[in-house]
Amino acid sequence: MIVEGYGMDAYSLALAAVLSGYVASLLVILESLLRTGWRLQAWTGVAGVGVSAAASLLALISAEGGTVAGFDWLPSIGVKFALRVDLVSGIMGLLVAVISFLIAVYSVEYIGEWGAARYWVFYTFFVASMLLLVYADDLVTFFIGWEGTGLSSWALIGFYYDEREDAWVGDPGRRRLGVPMWFTPTHSALRAIAFTRLGDIAMLIGMGVAYAALGAVSLTILAEKGPLLAALVKGAGIIPLWLILFYMGALAKSAQFPFHEWLVTAMTGPTSVSALIHAATMVKAGVYYALRITPVIAPFLAAHALGAEAYSGLAWLSLITAFMTATMALVARELKLILAYSTASQLSYMLAAVFAAASHNDVGEGVLGGLAHLLSHAVFKASLFLVAGALIHELHSRYIDHMGGLRRFMPLSFISFMLASLSLAAIPPFSGWWSKDEAIEAISAMGHLASGVALVTALLTAAYTGRMLFLVFFNGYRGHVAHPHEPSWIMVAPYLVLGVASLAMGLTWPWIKTFLIHAVGVEAVKASPPIVLAGTIASVAGMGGTIAYYARKTGLPEASVLRAPTGVVAGFLYDRWLINSLIYRLIVYPGRNAAIALRRIDSAVDEAIHVFLPRIGVSMSAIVRRLQTGDVRDYLSYFMVGVILTALISALVVKLTG
Incomplete structure (x- = not known):
């Protein structure tokens, strides 16, 4: 479809959305080399992403009916550079870009001058790579964008390479099982790239199996030849293993157990980066992969009565992750860390919806639930993180212990945070209330136990959200800054817009849902009254009960309001179920020790070859040189000795063999 008045088709618009980010990244590099001011670099980045947003909007407008276009890239191996613009990719592309x-815009003032060029180079590269994977049809092109987000996240999570303590995650000095529970920016960045690369390798193997079977890997080819792929994989008897490998990259990227550990320590980057990773890019890439791939392959597997157990197992993995990370958020003291746990939990809702529905051959409802919650979560989580960044920047502390009563000092930040929090807690009529029920509807396909876990997690979500909201903005002020105040409008406006949007989306959700149903291509899904009622009760009770509990502590000394957990259960939750400590004890430290041992063996072998053997050669050479006297009589003596030794050895050999 051509957008009237613009003369550009959907493919050209999607390509423009992708390229504008990459071009902006190159321009910032050039500006840095020319030593231009940091403000020019910042606004170049903003402009590049702004062009992407405009192009993505036009691409969505022209996405009706779907378009797949591109060109042969590596024809010898069947790889094309192809972009797919349909309503699902159009919605996701617009969401990411906006x-x-x-x-x-928020980052212009938040980042300022220090490291500006580096920040904007990787920021725009990050957005462009995310848009590339969103619009990609060929999985090779998709994987390039996928890895681009991984590279950018590593650079931005480790942005504060000077290891400043106020950027750390965790309590300095705290250890469990002898493992440090605090993380510097460099450490966290390495954790992020290591955890996600493990999943990426597995996903590559899964893609390789599909390529070996079909000779190409694209959504178009998978849709056309899905039955052949299902038959071949069934014949090889590797359906569960292949599915797990195929989705492993998504599980790692979207922080599913045990990969969630990289996400909860990725808070060492600037808060704007945290907002970008949690709301619009990186972690949403895994969910989007599941949303795109599952409708293509699940029906063909179901036709052969395959994959149900694997999808059910993946759904339970996501539900366990949702519950675990929600319990961790109940006792966390760092504002961004609470939001990080929340992200891992909410991502798990999205994936559980897709996998649960696929396990019962109703993948359309799962995609609807996952996409709806992805859309809602992106808006309110971006607002929450941006407000958190403003608070931490103003109060010079990442701990909610040092906050409280801020609604009086920062009313606009309070309004934004409250609106977004009510959506996160799924309080009606906010967008999170609608989208959470959409996800739980899909999860309920697996039975009452799965629905029960999802509802308990909803209760926990409302509880930790109420705790966070109350301890940050109500009660008495516990901060060290005498007169905290709002940041400038360039920071306030973005999160205020997003906070209001979470309410506006809730008020207009019936129309949004109708559009999403059309985009996904499913029949209208009616809400289940028992699930809606149970979910609403859980959310209201969880948030209201928690706020009431903490309100009773008003006026008490600071130490009785909040302190580091000392109880067994609270400490267990505070230390993330000891999962991080076990990973280091069972995998990281033994791996490090094995690497040290191998390095020592390698050094010993290297020294033997390059030190000891040459020394032996030198010693033998010295001996030979001493024998070379130049006297004929010495040489005749050597000759006679040789003859005698030869005769004796020959006689001995004859005797032994004779």
Whole structure:
């Protein structure tokens, strides 16, 4: 479809959305080399993402009916550079670009001058790579964008390479099982790239199996030849293993157990980066992969009565992750860390919805639930993180212990945070209330136990959200800054817009849902009254009960309001179920020790070859040189000795063999 008045088709618009980010990244590099001011670099980045947002909007407008276009890239191996613009990719592309644009505007003042060029190079590269994977049809092109987000996240999570303590995650000095529970920016960045690369390798193997079977890997080819792929994989008897490998990259990227550990320590980057990763890019890439791939392959597997057990197992993995990370958020003291746990939990809702529905051959409802919650979560989570960044920047502390009563000092930040929090807690009529029920509807396909876990997690979500909201903005002020105040409008406007949007989306959700149903291509899904009622009760009770509990502590000394957990259960939750400590004890430290041992063996072998053997050669050479006297009589003596030794050895050999 051509957008009237613009003369550009959907493919050209999607390509423009992708390229504008990469071009902006190159321009910032050039500006840095020319030593231009940091403000020019910042606004170049904002402009690049702004162009992406405009192009993405036009691409969505022209996406009706779907378009797949591109060119042969590596024809010898069947790889094309192809972009797919349909309503699902159009919605996702617009979501990524618009939220990234708002975060970019916020970043101009938040980042300032220090490291500006480095920040904007990787920020725009990050957004462009995310848009590339969103619009990609060929999985090779998709994987390039996928890895681009991984590279950018590593650079931005480790942005504060000077290891400043106020950027750390965790309590300095705290250890469990002898493992440090605090993380510097460099450490966290390495954790992020290591955890996600493990999943990426597995996903590559899964893609390789599909390529070996079909000779190409694209959504178009998978849709056309899905039955052949299902038959071949069934014949090889590797359906469960292949599915797990195929989705492993998504599980790692979207922080599913045990990969969630990289996400909860990725808070060492600037808060604007945290907002970008949690709301618009990176972690949403895994969910989007599941949303795109599952409708293509699940029906063909179901036709052969295959994959149900694997999908059910993946759904339970996501539900366990949702519950675990929600319990961790109940006792966390760092504002961004609470939001990080929340992200891992909410991502798990999205994936559980897709996998649960696929396990019962109703993948359309799962995609609807996952996409709906992805859309809602992106908006309110971006607002929450941006407000958190403003609070931490103003109060010079990442701990909610040092906050409280801030609604009086920062009313606009309070309004934004409250609106977004009510959506996160799934309080009606906010967008999170609608989208959470959409996800739980899909999860309920697996039975009452799965629905029960999802509802308990909803209760916990409302509880930790109420705790966070109350301890940050109500009660008495516990901060060290005498007169905290709002940041400038360039920071306030983006998160205020997003906070209001979470309410506006809730008020207009019936129309949004109708559009999403059309985009996904499923029949209208009616809400289940028992699930809606149970979910609403859980959310209201969880948030209201928690606020009431903490309100009773008003006026008490600071130490009785909040302190580091000392109880067994609270400490267990505070230390993330000891999962991080076990990973280090069972995998990281033994791996490090094995690497040290191998390095020592390698050094010993290297020394033997390059030190001891040459020394032996030198010694033998010295001996030979001493024998070379130049006297004929010495040489005749050597000759005679040789003859005698030869005769004796020959006689001995004859005797022994004779």
